[in-house]
Amino acid sequence: MISAEQNARLTRVGPDTLAGQVLRRYWQPAGLVEELEGQRPVKGVTLLGEALVLFRKPNGAYGLIGRHCPHRGADLRAGRLEEDGLRCVFHGWLYNEHGTCLERPAEPRIAHEGEPRQKAYRCVVKSGIIFAYMGPGEPPAFPAFDCFQAPPEYSFAFKGLWECNWLQALEVGIDPAHASYLHRFLEDEDPEASYGKQFRGAAADAAVPLTKILRDYPAPEIRMEETAYGIRLTALRALDETAMHVRVTNGIFPNAICIPMSNEMTITQWHVPVDDETCYWYSIFTSFGDPVDHKTMRDQRLEMIDLPDYVSKRNRGNNYGYDPLEQATATYTGMGFDINVHDQWAVESLGRIQDRTEEHLGQTDVGIIRNRRMLVRAMDALEKGVGDLPMRGETTDLSALRGPVAIDEIATQQSWQDAWLARDLRRRQSCTWPASEGFENDQ
Incomplete structure (x- = not known):
């Protein structure tokens, strides 16, 4: 249980908040590459409470600048995209991706041609996502994670x-x-029909569906350890006197996770604030086996998501599609078979900003507790001006970080600690891209 003041300190993300300052010191997803592939690659975005406009120049460079023109405040979402950048249609002022005002055609020539500057954040593309750095100084390097x-x-x-x-x-x-x-x-469904569906495949190499293991063994032992990238969580389910199901997942500081979708594919997911009360999840699905079937993956997700704002078709407005008959016969929630909807209901049901003053955490919440402590340590370090931030590279070579490992395995109760690492190593060694290159078990 924490105080209202502590809760606000952890959750608020504006530029003047400590949590917001921590998040701004890491690369944050600002948009999908596919969002700027249309006839007019310009899109208004709100990121960490800041109104911005994201665009792609004809030469392929990406820009993320303030949404309102510094001249009279006109909305640059309606700007004209030109060779050199985005031109305000109110008075023709032209801004490049660095925020420099290149032209003010209606004004007399002014000595300081580069003034005024527009707010601008640098962008890079990684694995189909446009990442932005909104913090001071030089951004950290990207770790050599599998998803990148x-x-x-x-x-x-x-x-x-x-x-x-x-x-x-x-x-x-x-x-x-x-x-x-x-x-x-x-x-349970046939695991062979589980492509692109989390929790629907087989557990490890066993014929038993993962859904059956989760259902029949609902009280895992959770082990947690801090790593160079954040935390590793290991959920252990004793299946009988000898066998153990092992599921390894990860928290990547400050706002990402890495979990298994199957033993062939992992999901690395960021939870990115739009503002204090709204967020986007951004996922990179990474395959160690066959190439990803992009059409199937996209079509599956568009069954539940409306474009252009990527809003869930099941939401508060329609009670997440709740069906009491389904809840009695098919699913625990009665809200369909897409686990993203389950998660969405769970987190939205807590309120726009969860009131943690009334919560009572248990032993299985060890990862949540540790992650909050890491966030508090980072905020304290910024406030006091002492200490390093996790995953910033001050004391860690980010380019040396690999993985993180996210996997399911069934092993003996005596061998589980080595078995999941061995399974991960086998899939890396058989991977057609260099997933095993430089990989170290101790992360």
Whole structure:
């Protein structure tokens, strides 16, 4: 249980907040590459409470600048995209991706041609996502995570909007115990038909569906350890006197997770604040086996998501599609078979900003507790001006970080600690892209 003041400190993300300052010191997803592939590659975005406009120049360079022209405040979402940047249609002022005002055609010549400057943030593209750095100084390097190393044909990026604070959205991903309840299916599907569907495949190499293990063994032992990238969570389910199911997931500081979709594919997901009360999840699906079937993956997700704002078709307005008959016979929630909807209901049901003054955490919440402590340490370090931030590179070679490992395995109770690493190593060694290059088990 924490105080209202502590809760606000953890959740608020504006430029003048400590949590917002922490998040701004890391690369944050600002949009999908596919969002700027149309006839007019200009899109208004709100990121960490700041109104911005994202655009792609004809030469392929991306820009993320303030939404309102510094001259008279006109909305640059309606700007004319030109060779050199984005021109305000009110008076013709032209801004490039660095925020420099290149032209003020209606004005007399002014000595300081570069003034005024527009707010601008640098952008890079990684695995189908446009990342932006909104903090001071030089940005950190990107770690050599699998999601950034895989070739385009082995990865797929998508996103969706949740109407809640970013932290409660993140915390569902570092809570391994909830899968046995929130994502419980009362009937199992053929694992062979599980492509692109989380929790619907087979457990490891066993014929038993993962849904059956989660349903039949609902009280895992959760082990947690801090790593160079954040936290590793291991959920252990003793299947009998000898066998153990092992599921390894990760929190990547400050606002990402890495979890298994199957033993062939992982999901790396960021929970990115739009503002204090809304966030997008951005996912990169990474395959260690066959190339990703992009059409199938996209079509599956568009069954539940409306464009252009990537809003869930099941939401508060229609009670997430709740069906009492389905809840009695097919799923634990009665809200369909897409686990993203389950997660969305869970985090949105907490309110726009969860009131943590009334919560009572348990032993399975060890990852949530540790992650909050890491965030508090980072905020304290910024406030006091002492200490390093995790995953910033001050004391860690980010380019040396690999993985993180996200996997399911069934092993003996005596060998589980080595078995999941061995399974991960086998899939890396058989991967057609260099997933095993430089990989170290101790991250």
